[in-house]
Amino acid sequence: MSLLPPDEDLDLLHTRNYEVRVYQHSDDELLVRGAVSDLKPPGLYVKDDAAPLEMHQMQIELRVALPKLTITAAQVLFETHPHSSCPRIADDYTRLVGISIARGFNHKVRDLFGGPRGCTHTNALLQAIAPAVVQSTWSVSIRKARSADAPLGAATQPERERRIGANANTCHIWDEEGEHVAALRRGERSGY
Numbered sequence: 001m002s003l004l005p006p007d008e009d010l011d012l013l014h015t016r017n018y019e020v021r022v023y024q025h026s027d028d029e030l031l032v033r034g035a036v037s038d039l040k041p042p043g044l045y046v047k048d049d050a051a052p053l054e055m056h057q058m059q060i061e062l063r064v065a066l067p068k069l070t071i072t073a074a075q076v077l078f079e080t081h082p083h084s085s086c087p088r089i090a091d092d093y094t095r096l097v098g099i100s101i102a103r104g105f106n107h108k109v110r111d112l113f114g115g116p117r118g119c120t121h122t123n124a125l126l127q128a129i130a131p132a133v134v135q136s137t138w139s140v141s142i143r144k145a146r147s148a149d150a151p152l153g154a155a156t157q158p159e160r161e162r163r164i165g166a167n168a169n170t171c172h173i174w175d176e177e178g179e180h181v182a183a184l185r186r187g188e189r190s191g192y
Helices: 086-096 105-113 120-147 157-167 179-185
Strands: 015-026 029-040 053-065 070-080
Touching (some): 029 070, 086 120
């Protein structure tokens, strides 16, 4: 199912799909799985072919330690690729081990794997994975609060500051001088 509006009247050239899932593997570790797929419409590359042509499908599996979001294991799989030598770079992504998915992650990915040092599609997938992992830390906090029978909005001032610090200046809502952050510092619950 597409999240985009219907487009049957348009001349489709390319579809890129991302899927990211984050699982709580243990109290102090997340399991992260992601995939990127590039599809060409039927008949575009192979005349009279009625099926879409998948050009790329890269998959990533990470283990991420909580609370610092440090990658402890990384595996990349090239499921579909246009060139036989594409998968040669997959093992290089084990260099992600030891890096935190917190601030500066995308810059680190570019430094390690940018241009001829990596795969542009795998790098794009990593950039899609990072915010999903950060979002998952909120889910971990909610689970902990529920298991402790604490109200969902309850948090100590140090815990509120940790959450604010993790998100400060990442978007206009999280402007460290903004209304949302000020309300959180006062202990007010955010509306969803």
